[in-house]
Amino acid sequence: MTSLFSPEGLIGLLFLVLLGITACGALIAVTAGRLIRSVAGLLLCLIGVAGLYYFLNSPFVALMQLLIYVGAVGVVIAFAVMLAEPNPEKQPSRGRNPLTGALGFLTSGVAFTGLAVLGLTTTWRRHVGPPPDGGMAAIGQSLLTTYSMVFELISIVLLVAIIGSLVLARAGREKP
């Protein structure tokens, strides 16, 4: 049992706190009654994930997570919720279909068991030596060399998404 005030103990505590933030955020996002609170929970969860990235020695990814997910994506989701639900008193009635709950439990159960089995059966290799460089230069280089295919594919996906949203936004408009 390591002491709480040794470096290992503090690192473990930090990890647990970040994990707690992520889990709490996720729970709020799922269980909150009001949609806007779910969004706030989701954002808390994403902040926790950013903290975990920072914990894993990649400050660049952590800051990008904050900038893109908490800043941009979170704001867009909150904005959509504001447009979709002008009256916070009208709650969507829950559990209309009895099958919804059962299916939800089944899906999450399958996903959970799958991940658990995967995590338990994999032989984890312990990384020796200093942790790999998580800086911007290293990430940029690996994105443009080792993972260039993935990088290009993602840009195609984003292009498709942009064009798709333009088509959807234009569809409802009449020509002047």
Added chain:
Amino acid sequence: MNPPSEPIRLLAFLIGLIIFAALNAAYLVWLERKVAGHVQRRIGPKEVGPFGLLQPLVDGIKLMTKQILVPDHIDPILFRIAPPLLLIPAVMSFVTIPFSETLVARDINLGLLMIFAFASINVLGILLGGWGSNNKYAVIAAARGVSQNVAYEIPMLITVITMVMITHTLNLNEIVRQQAGGIFNWYIFRWSANPLMLVSFLIFFTCSMAETNRAPFDLGEAESELVAGYHTEYSGMGFGLFFMGEYANIVIGCSLATLLFLGGWQCPFGLWPGVHWFLIKLYLLIFTVILIRWTFPRTTIYGLLNLSWKILIPFALFNLILTGAMLKIWPLIFP
């Protein structure tokens, strides 16, 4: 004398930065009222202390002793979370701003990115505050504030990417160090890097003004239409925190403009660089921002969004392409 150990140094810096942010909020309000007064041919505050200099102090005491009214039908959690959510990221951004070569709390390699990451959070303060108030005017104001922020963050970030392409670093202190040696080495006059540097600066400055919801872009708090904007339901220090957050954001926007384009703590004629130059440039920019607020009328929300999407973003993109081309072509012409 031994340099103090790292945690103590950091603590001292944090306390100093919080005091800096608070004093700035207090005295920028005073400056704002003075400038407003003189622009409108009045004197401005003058009763409390010489030149009204103690006015912010009295205002602060008034705000803190006020009863905090909490309306009935609000969202209790979001309503209380919003003001700190606006202020805390703003104060945290100060951590990486180099006031001089050595006077910087944390010289982080990703400083520029960190400021933008935190700046993107404070939109949420506006959004949740407006929504949590359960007030029509506040919700409209929040929606405006957010659409404005989203619209202006794009040209701002594109301009910053242009700057990063030129400077090759995200470390703010390093960016300032590259601008050493006189006024023509400041990035605003670096024609060789990009002939449109002045335009970059203007885009950045306009966007930072719009990001902080300043007039002529203060559609989020248009008093004539929206009572007071997203902080309509806040009283006492709840409103005070929103106010402090806004002024802290102005200071950060102007510091970034100073650091990226105007040479930060470098001297215009290459002598005695230091914190005084940074502060002089910073406050000149802030004075400009205040003067602009009191001399230009408020735009409309459509004018505002059109300015961003139809003018600033195309210009910023063109600028990005031009800079990329210049970076490749310039070394070929002048090897």
